[in-house]
Amino acid sequence: MTEISKTIYLPKTNFSMRANLNKTEPKWMDFWNENKIFKKLKKSVRKNKKFVLHDGPPYANGHIHLGHALNKILKDIICRAYFQMGFDVDYIPGWDCHGLPIEWKIEENYRKEGLDKNEINQLNFRDDCRKFAESWIDIQCDEFKRLGIDCNWESKYTTMTHKSEGTIVSELLKFLEDGRLYLGYKPVMWSVVEKTALAEAEVEYQEKLSNSIFVKFPIKNATSSVLEKSSIIIWTTTPWTLPCNRAIAFSKEFDYLVIKFNKDVQNFNIKNNEKIIFEKNLAESFLKKNNLNDFEILHVIRDSQLEGNVCSHPLKDLGYTNEVPLVPGDHVLNDVGTGFVHIAPSHGIEDFQLGKKFNLNIPLLVESNGVYTKQTPFFAGQHIFKSDQIIIEKLKENRNLLLANGLRHSYPHSWRSKAPLIFRATSQWFISMEIKKLREVALSSIENVSWFPEASKNRILSMVSERPDWCVSRQRSWGVPITIFLNKQTGNPLIDKSVNKRIIAEIEKKGTDAWFSIPSKEFLGPNYNSKNYEKVHDILDVWFDSGSSHVFALKNRGIKDKADLYLEGSDQHRGWFQSSLLQSCAVYGESPYKSVLTHGFVLDEKGKKMSKSLGNIISPNDVIKKYGADILRLWVATSNYNEDLKISYESLERQAETYRKIRNCIRFLLGNLHSWDFSEVVIHEDLPPLEKLIRNEIFRIDKLMSQSFKNFDFYKVFHMISNFCNNELSSLFFDVKKDTLYCDSKNSTKRNSVRTVMFDVYTFLIKWLSPVLVFTAEESWQCWKNEIDLKAEESCHLKKFKDAPSKWENKKIVSDWEKIFDIKKAVSSKIEKLRDEKFLKTSLEAKVILCFKNDLIKDIVKNVDLCEILIVSKIEIISSEHKNLIGLDExxxxxxxxEKFNGVKCERCWKIFDKKEINNELLCERCEIAINSKSEKI
Known part of the structure; x- marks a missing residue:
């Protein structure tokens, strides 16, 4: 028995069953670095057509999270696939380095050291910010590499190099020179915590509990007796804006009711015979909801009776003696509130526009830190967010509060500090959406871009069509300065190309610190007196920095004028996608990208955002330590990244199980292709039907895979690969062909046919998997190279894979095999039942009796080795006229x-035969030939 066992061709490979990815993956990183695999890959395609994926720069602050991992892994998979397709791929990683989060960290460090930021030299502060960003770039770079990301790390770009900053300034000054950039005074989103203006892209909406109040504005000078001794009712969720009130807006489209109460209603500060004015529909719902029943409607009035009336301020007793006129406003709605809107021109865009239209006073009563100015009656020095309750109490005292309660609603917050924002009128720098038709050009350009998913196109169209002018100035220190001189007398910006040229040249040499350190006269030159000009001290919106990256990372490097692909999270429709679009359309007249792919956010298993407070954070490093980077990459590749993605250790465990099955497939292939010789190849036409079926499936998946990378929906196909490994390979092809592989003569045509197709399977599996399972593919390839094909490429990532030949496609064989699978399924089910009943020990003890009902299935099975396919020892096919049809299941x-086949078992292959088919050594004819063959050397 020992001698016989040595004649069986069992799998042989060093590709281990256990992956130990967390320990082995760094070894392959070292292998790639030491052998300069990426450089060799780039060199091999340098003359080919380019594919450029422009990297949206992550922020250089903190360790990477799963959102970063999702983004970078997707980019890496796509780049590797395009390398495989023969493209010269350019993917240059970048980092966004300026902005508030870094300032905060440095200020936090100062506080720990007992230092006051205001006492630190500005250039020293900026240098500390720069060093902080540099340190995190190095850390994040290593973390991205550990994910298996391979690209031109040496050529990485950042927004804070001298060249980058010079380009950013150059791009900004083009806006100034062509008249699109202007200094304007109007309300902008303002963070009182960060003390700066914010753009829409820096705003996120969160649920907030606000004070909701209905306030009486007593009519002071009525234009009609109908309105005498009445009060206009307004509704607001920002009581702190009442000190800034300068008017009340009404609609020309609505009917309003003059309502008189017939008794005191203490909870609502209502006296008997008191009159209030409310929009008709809203009045009815308000009165009903609050059980106010004892009233009468005196009049129904329209806009002509409201216009020209003047109210007293509800806080008149505190020094607010300004008159409050009633003015018509197009933005007044009647879906909520009272049909009247209190107008605080400094704290709302529509309010500001109405203030300008009616020449209202536009006071600035709120400081940058959210504290009322010294000029604010009664509330001076108080913080606006702490003043709500005081205002409500004062309104109660003077009986001008009708109702106060709480309201949970969506409210704008800073995406960095998470603090609620306000609208605040200030002087800021804006890029006009209308001058030179920037909005029109941008909307037209959007139509010429391929958007994935397609619905994202409508999202950005809507945003661009409705967005206000772009506020690009920030009142902070760490960033690219707005390098503009203002005339001290006129306040107008200096527009001089020669001056701008000098500014750009100095910044390209010395960085943006030059703006703060070099005297004005050196920039202004001999034609201007520096005493007449002052530098702007604001810095640029960081979205302008990154929005210009296509210029300094691509155009200026001679890579490509327009990227083939931008790939970021769906929030970048209002962020980087849009800032890049606007910058490029304004300066270059077109979008900077041909295609845009967006992915969702990574959430926990319950669909909640990950946060420290919830304790639900899973970091990429946690996943790598437990499973390895390939498991995380597989999770990305098999997830529908167009939507938000849920992750948990349970879902990662499922991916690990999928990975184990794929790995076992690869191991089986390598083990059974040991000592493979290319002279063993059997031509396609001579292959058995099952081998042709497998080739057809390879062709189908390979074609779909190529198309899926072009459509950026490859997650659909990776499920097919997993199913292919589990179903067609492990459960069918491998299971059925083990007998041939182990027991046939070494060079039998049948065995060579199996190994020919196994060679195909391995080659295409590595082709499909190498962009995703980068470490595992390399590990298996090195086994392949050392054990099977010594002439194979140095790395699987250097392999020039071919497409599956079209002759492998065979749709007829698929339909034929559906009939064979019906037979196999029925036989397997019956054998399993008989094994459970202890009638059979193995399927090889079975004798299968079949009677076919039609000629079609007879023709299908005549070229198929049914014993092999069904893994049984005996098949008997009888005709429909056979006398033993009784007892057959239909x-x-x-x-x-x-039936049980009562024959003799071959001691080598364990199949059962008729006694006459077994020799004296209990071997079947096939096994006897295999053992005695001169080529048998195990």
Whole structure:
């Protein structure tokens, strides 16, 4: 028995069953670095057509999170796939380095050291910010590499190099020179915590509990007796804006009611015979909701009776003696509130526009830190967010509060500090959406871009069509300065190309610190007196920095004028996608990208955002330590990244199980292709039907895979690969062909046919998997190279894979095999039942009796080795006239019966044969030939 066992061709490979990815992956990183695999890959395609994926720069602050991992892994998969397709791929990683989060960290460090930021030299502060960003770039770079990301790390770009900053300034000054950049005074989103203006892209909406109040504005000078001794009712969720009130807006489209109460209603500060004015529909719902029943409607009035009336301020007793006129406003709605809107021109865009239209006073009563100015009656020095309750109490005292309660609603917050924002009128620098038709050009350009998913196109169209002018100035220190001189007398910006040229040249040499350190006269030159000009001290919106990256990372490097692909999270429709679009359309007249792919956010298993407070954070490093980077990459590749993605250790465990099955497939292939010789290849036409079926499936998946990378929906196909490994390979092809592989003569045509197709399977599996399972593919390839093909490429990532030949496609064989699978399924089910009943020990003890009902299925099976496919020892096919049809179970196309085959077992292959088919050594003819063959050397 020992001698016989040595004649069996068992799998042989060093590709281990256990992956230990967390320990082995760094070894392959070292292998790639030491052998300069990426450089060799780039060199091999340098003359080919380019594919450029422009990297949206992550912020250089803190360790990477799963959102970063999702983004970078997607980019890496796509780049590797395009390298495979023969493209010269350019993917240059970048980092966004300026902005508030870094300032905060440095200020936090100062506080720990007992230092006051205001006492630190500005250039020293900026240098500390720069060093902080540099340190995190190095850390993040290593973390991205550990994910298996391979690209031109040496050529990485950042927004804070001298060249980058010079380009950013150059791009900004083009806006100034062509008249699109202007200094304007109007309300902008303002963070009182960060003490700066914010753009829409820096705003996120969160639920907030606000004070909701209905306030009486007593009519002071009525234009009609109908309105005498009445009060206009307004509704607001920002009581702190009442000190800034300068008017009340009404609609020309609505009917308003003059309502008189017939008794005191203490909870609402209502006296008997008191009159209030409310929009008709809203009045009815308000009165009903609050159980106010004892009233009468005196009049129904329209806009002509409201216009020209003047109210007293509800806080008149505190020094607010300004008159409050009633003015018509187009933005007044009647879906909520009272049909009247209190107008605080400094704290709302529509309010500001109405103030300008009616020449209202536009006071600035709120400081940058959210504290009322010294000029604010009664509330001076108080913080606006702490003043609500005081205002409500004062309104109660003077009986001008009708109702106060709480309201949970969506409210704008800073995406960095998470603090609620306000609208605050200030002087800021804006890029006009209308001058030179920037909005029109941008909307037209959007139509010429391929958007994935397609619905994202409508999202950005809507945003660009409705967005206000772009506020690009920030009142902070760490960033690219707005390098503009203002005339001290006129306040107008200096527009001089020669001056701008000098500014750009100095910044390209010395960085933006030059703006703060070099005297004005050196920039202004001999034609201007520096005493007449002052530098702007604001810095640029960081979205302008990154929005210009296509210029300094691509155009200026001579890579490509327009990227083939931008790939970021769906929030970048209002962020980087849009800032890049506007910058490029204004300066270059077109979008900077041909295609845009967006992915969702990574959430916890319950669909909640990950946060420290919830304790639900899973970091990429946690996943790598437990599973390895390939498991995380597989999770990305098999997830529908167009939507938000849920992750948990349970879902990662499922991916690990999928990975184990794929790995076992690869191991089986390598083990059974040991000592493979390319002279063993069997031509396609001579292959058995099952081998042709497998080739057809390879062709189908390979074609879909190529198309999926072009459509950026490859997650659909990776499920097919997993199913292919589990179903067609492990459960069918491998299971059925083990007998041939282990027991046939070494060079039998049948065995060579199996190994020919196994060679194909391995080659295409590595082709499909190498962009995703980068470490595992390399590990298996090195086994392949050392054990099977010594002439194979140095790395699987250097392999020039071919497409599956079209002759492998065979749709007819698929339909034929559906009939064979019906038979196999029925036989397997019956054998399993007989094994459970202890009638059979293995399927090889079975004798299968079949009777086919039609000629079609007879023709299909005549070229198929049914014993092999069914993994049984004996098949008996009988005709429909056979006398032993009784006892056969009937199916759609055949009749079936399973019996125990009482023959003799071959000691080598364990199949059962008739006694006459077994020799004296208990070997079947095939095994006897295999053992005695001169080529048998195990």
């Amino acid at each position: 199916y759609d196309d055949f009749l079936l019966k399973i």
